[in-house]
Amino acid sequence: MKFNTKTIHGGQEHEVAYGAVMPPIYQTSTYAQTTPGGHKGYEYSRSQNPTRHALEKAFASIENGDYGLAFGSGLAAIDAVMKLLKPGDEVISTNDLYGGSYRLFTKIFEGFGIKFHFIGMQNAANIEKYINKNTKLIWVETPTNPMMTIIDIKATSVIAKKHNILLAVDNTFATPYLQQPLELGADLVMHSATKYLGGHSDVVMGALIVKDKSLADKLYFIQNASGAICGPQDSFLVLRGIKTLHIRMQRHCENGKAVALFLKKHPKIENVYWPGFEDHPNHDIAKSQMKDFGGMISFTTKGNNYKDAIKIVENLEIFTLAESLGGVESLSGHPASMTHASIPKEEREKTGVVDSLIRLSVGIEDIDDLITDLKQALK
Incomplete structure (x- = not known):
C-alpha cells in the first residue's frame, strides 16, 4: 500500500x-x-x-x-x-x-x-x-x-x-x-x-x-x-x-517554496532558512532523505533589528501571529519571545535564534494572497 x-x-x-x-x-x-x-x-x-x-x-x-x-x-x-x-x-x-x-x-x-x-x-x-x-x-x-x-x-x-x-x-x-x-x-x-x-x-x-x-x-x-x-x-x-495529510503537505510544500523564493529576493531580508535552497547547509542530505522541503521557513531582516521583527509579525494580516504550526492556516511567530523563550538568550543565539528571527508556518491558502500579505507587512 x-x-x-x-x-x-x-x-x-x-x-x-x-x-x-x-x-x-x-x-x-x-x-x-x-x-x-x-x-x-x-x-x-x-x-x-x-x-x-x-x-x-x-x-x-x-x-x-x-x-x-x-x-x-x-x-x-x-x-x-x-x-x-x-x-x-x-x-x-x-x-x-x-x-x-x-x-x-x-x-x-x-x-x-x-x-x-x-x-x-x-x-x-x-x-x-x-x-x-x-x-x-x-x-x-x-x-x-x-x-x-x-x-x-x-x-x-x-x-x-x-x-x-x-x-x-x-x-x-x-x-x-x-x-x-x-x-x-x-x-x-x-x-x-x-x-x-x-x-x-x-x-x-x-x-x-x-x-x-x-x-x-x-x-x-x-x-x-x-x-x-x-x-x-x-x-x-x-x-x-x-486522511488529508498527503494533499495538505503537497500544498504546504508548494506555498513554502514560493514564500521562500520571495523572501530570498526581497531587499529588506538578510537570511532565509529553508532546506530547499542549494546553499542551505546539508541541502544534499535533505534532498536524499526528504521527499520535498516542507512549509516551515525562518528569516531575519537586514540590520537584525528586534523592533522590525515585531512590527512585521504585528502587521501581517493573513499570517496569524500565534504559537504552533502545521495547520491549514498560515502562522507567524517570534521564536525568541514565544516558542523558544525558555532557552537562555546566550544559548539560543549560539544556534541562530536571534531576536530578529521570524518563523513562518506557511499554510494552504492561495499563494498570491500570502505573498501580498508579506509584501505589505515588509513595507
Missing part, C-alpha cells in the same frame, strides 16, 4: 457492529465484563480505547512502524521516552531544538540525574566524541525548530547502532509524508500530532512510533502507568486529519 492510500486506509478496519466507515468516538471510561477479567479487549480507557487504538494503528502505518502510541501532547510523548532512562544515563541532543523539549530536558529530567549534551549535529561525526558508557539516547530534530538545520538520520543511526544507543527522531516538521526516520535506521519517531498530523489547529496530541516489540512494550507500560493519554474525541480529530 502506497503512502497516499495509507493515510486513508492504513491500519484501519470498518467498525464491526454496524460497518461504520469511520471509527466511532467511544466516549466511555470503562467497559462491561462478563466475569472478572472477561472482556472484549478493552477494560479501562486509560489502558486502551477503540478510537485511540484506531489512531495508534494509523500512526504506525504512515511511519512504516509496527507499533504506535498516542499521548495527550507532544511533550507527554517525549516525557515517556525520557522515562526509559535512569539516573546517571546521558542523552546527546540536537542543540537547535524546540524550546519545550529543552525545558523538559533541563528543568525536569536533569533534576532526576540524567545528563544532556546539546551539540551541533550538522556533521554526524561530531556525535561520537560525546559518547561514553553512560550514553543511552540520541535525540534528533530534522529539520530543526526554528533554524531548519538538516541532520543525516542514516549516518546518525550507524553511529547509534555501533554503540548500542537508541536513536529517536522528532519528525514533526517533516511529517511521514516527507521523511520516514524508521526506514533510515531510527529506533523511535516522535510527533507533535498537534501540528501537521492533526492539521487544523483544533487538537493537542503527541505520537510515538517504533518497530521493536520490546521497546513498544516498555513504552505502552509507561503510557498506561503514567496516564498521559489523549481522549477519544481528540483521537477522532487527528485520525480525520491524517
